[in-house]
Amino acid sequence: MKKILPLMCFVCIFSFYNVLNAQNDKKSSPINDYSERPLNNTDTIPDFDSKVNKLMITGTIYENDGKTPAKDVILYICQPDEDGNYELKKDSKRKRYVYHRAWIKTDADGRYTFYTFMPGANRYVKELKQIQRIIKVPGQPEKELNSFFFNDDPLIPDLTLACRAQVVQSILKLEKKDGMYVANRDIRLEKGVPNLQ
Template sequence: MKQVSYIAILMLLVSSCHSQADKTKDVKVGGGCEGCEAIFEYGDKELLTVDTLPNFQETEPKLKISGTVFQKDGKTPAENVIIYIYHTNRDGLYEMKGDEEGWAKRHGYIRGWVKTGKDGKYTFYTFRPAAYPNEPVQEHIHMTIKEPKFNKYYIDEIVFDDDPLLTDNERKKLLNRCGSGIVVPKMINGIWIVERDIVLGLNIPAYP
C-alpha cells in the first residue's frame, strides 16, 4: 500500500513538472502583434550584429542606430536576440518596389534584421524616416524582437527627441516596452547617431 502511494506521488510530481514545462513553452508574451511574423522574413540572409538597410548610401540624412540588449535585470547582455526594424522613406511612405511578398507588402522594403552576439550589442545603418504625409504622427522606426525563450513581440518604436511632432501628449502615451524608444540624435561626421538599449521583458505583458 505504502509502495503504491510512493508511486502515485512520483507520478504526480512527474506530471506536474511536465505541465510546468509545457506552460513555459506555450507562454505568450507581449499580447497581440499584427505583422510581427515579419521578423522571420529574412530568407537566407545570415543574421549578424550589424545590418545596413536598403537605400542607405543614396539617402540623407544618414542614421546609425546602436544599442545593447539586456536581460530583464537590465545588466546582463542578452545573446541570440533577433531584432527586426522597418520604417518609412523620406516621403513618409512605406516604400514598395511592386514585387513584395508577405509583410513587405505592408512594411515596404526599407527593413533590416540583426542578431545579437555575446555582448548583446547591435547596430543598424539606415537613414532618418519622415513622418506620414497626411497624419500628425511623429517619425518612427518600428521594432520587433525575438528572444530564444519566447514568442516574438513588438517593443516601443524609436522616436526622436528633436521631432516637433513628439509632443508632451504623445510622450505620455508611450508604453516604454523594453525601455524608452525616445532617442536623442547627435550629428557626428555627417551622420545622426542614436542609441536604443533594449531591456527584455520590461513593461511587456505576461513576461515571467
C-alpha cells in the same frame, strides 16, 4: 479638395494597418523573413548609401538584470522613407513587405547596430516620425516593441501627457558625428519580455 484629404488619410491608415496586421500574423511576421541569409549584430537598411540624412542606431540588449548582455536575440526594424511613405514590394512568393527593413542577431556582447536614414512623417496623417521594431528572444514568441521615436520631432509637445510618457520610453536622442546622426539606445529584457529602458 476638402473631401479628398480625409479620404486619402483613411486610405493611408487602412493600408498601413493592413500591412502591420499581416506582419503580426505568426506565419507571416517579418521577423522570420531573414531565413535566406545569416544574421549578425549589424545590418544596413536598403538605400542607406543614397540617403542624405544617414542614421546609425546602436546599443546593447541586456538580460533582465540590466547588466548581462543578451545573446541570440533577433531585432527587426522597418520604416517609411523620407516622405513618411512605406515602400512596399513583393517577394518571389508574392508576399508584400516593407522595403526599408533590416534584422540583427546579437552575439555574446549583446550589441546591435543599424545603419539607416531619418524617416519622414506622412504629410496626410499627423503622426510622429518613427521606426517600427519587433524583437525575438530565444524560446519566446516575437513581440512588437514601441517604435523608436526622435527627440527633435516637432509633434511631441502636442501629445497628451500619457502619450508623451509612452513615447519617451523609446525616444532616440540624436547627435551628429562625422556627417551622420547617431543614437544609442539600450534594451533591457524583463523575464524574456522587453522593457524599454
